[in-house]
Amino acid sequence: MIVQSITPVTHDLGGFKVRRVLPGKARTMVGPFIFVDEFGPAKLEIGQAMDVRPHPHINLATVTWLFEGAIDHRDSLGTYATIRPGQVNLMTAGRGIVHSERSPQAERAIGPTMYGMQTWLALPDGREEIDPAFEAQTDLPLIEAGGASARVIMGELWGQRAPTTCHAETIYAEIVLGPSGSIPIDAEADERAVMLVGGEASIGGTDLVLYELAVLAPGAALTLASATGARLMLLGGEAFTTPRHVWWNFVSSSRERINQAKDDWREGRLGVVPGDSEEFIPLPQVPSTVSYP
Numbered sequence: 001m002i003v004q005s006i007t008p009v010t011h012d013l014g015g016f017k018v019r020r021v022l023p024g025k026a027r028t029m030v031g032p033f034i035f036v037d038e039f040g041p042a043k044l045e046i047g048q049a050m051d052v053r054p055h056p057h058i059n060l061a062t063v064t065w066l067f068e069g070a071i072d073h074r075d076s077l078g079t080y081a082t083i084r085p086g087q088v089n090l091m092t093a094g095r096g097i098v099h100s101e102r103s104p105q106a107e108r109a110i111g112p113t114m115y116g117m118q119t120w121l122a123l124p125d126g127r128e129e130i131d132p133a134f135e136a137q138t139d140l141p142l143i144e145a146g147g148a149s150a151r152v153i154m155g156e157l158w159g160q161r162a163p164t165t166c167h168a169e170t171i172y173a174e175i176v177l178g179p180s181g182s183i184p185i186d187a188e189a190d191e192r193a194v195m196l197v198g199g200e201a202s203i204g205g206t207d208l209v210l211y212e213l214a215v216l217a218p219g220a221a222l223t224l225a226s227a228t229g230a231r232l233m234l235l236g237g238e239a240f241t242t243p244r245h246v247w248w249n250f251v252s253s254s255r256e257r258i259n260q261a262k263d264d265w266r267e268g269r270l271g272v273v274p275g276d277s278e279e280f281i282p283l284p285q286v287p288s289t290v291s292y293p
Contacts (some may be wrong), residue, residue, distance in 0.1 A: 001204055004215040015044035016114040021213035023291055031191045031237030032121040032168045034244055034251055038197055040115035048114055049103035054273045055281040058261045059095035061250040062159050064089040066116035070107055075099035076271035079134045082234040087138045088153045088164055099133040100276045122244045122251050124168040137164045157186050169238035177226035185222045192216045192236035199230030239263030248287035
């Protein structure tokens with residue numbers, strides 16, 4: 001049973017589209033997920049690339065998951081990692097981190113492929129100011145049955161637990177349904193949602209709309225199914241009792257903490273990215289990502 005459907009706000013970045021379903025006026029969070037972007041699929045021209053210049057985060061963790069393509073990640077901890085399909089990259093901002101995301105040189109030479117998910121997780125009360133950290137996990141459980149395969153990215157699903165760090169109770173999985181494939185959806189999480197990112201599928205007999213976020217009724221036993229094949233993301237986890245505020249790349253339970261982060265970025269106190277320190281994204285006057293009262 002779907003209790004809420006959220007239509008994405010789509011941004012055309014010149015070569016590929018980004019579709020944002022959280023945060024928005026209709027809803028700010030599903031479990032710890034406070035920001036959910038889907039991008040692509042797209043094939044850029046030779047010479048085009050994704051170049052997200054160094055920028056800061058606080059009081060959140062970013063989760064990058066690719067279906068196709070590759071992204072070079074660098075951060076102020078000195079991390080350098082190339083993100084590829086099948087590998088989850090979890091960057092915990094905590095008290096503050098700066099990072100950049102760019103197409104690798106090898107991808108630029110052939111025209112980068114862009115298709116994947118970028119999500120943020122709010123950090124729970126008492127853990128918002130933890131030390132920043134980075135991890136990449138590839139040994140992720142794969143469940144195959146009923147013409148479906150499901151990769152557990154975070155948390156425990158279908159009796160399998162991913163090794164990825166969870167700061168709050170979190171579920172996150174990529175599900176691929178073959179023709180006539182189906183899979184039951186675990187009902188234990190406080191809040192759950194699914195997003196159809198390719199093909200055609202239904203849940204509990206209700207057709208899903210491509211790129212919409214379908215928020216599911218708590219505790220309801222539901223089955224995902226597809227007649228022709230589909231790719232979907234399942235996400236959710238524990239419901240937060242303390243509201244979170246979002247302003248640009250900052251998330252916090254405290255508006256004052258966000259204002260401090262603004263000042264810190266203006267004054268250059270949040271650090272630099274080794275190997276990518278010549279550019280940065282300045283603090284915007286009007287951010288594209290904000291929370292709503």
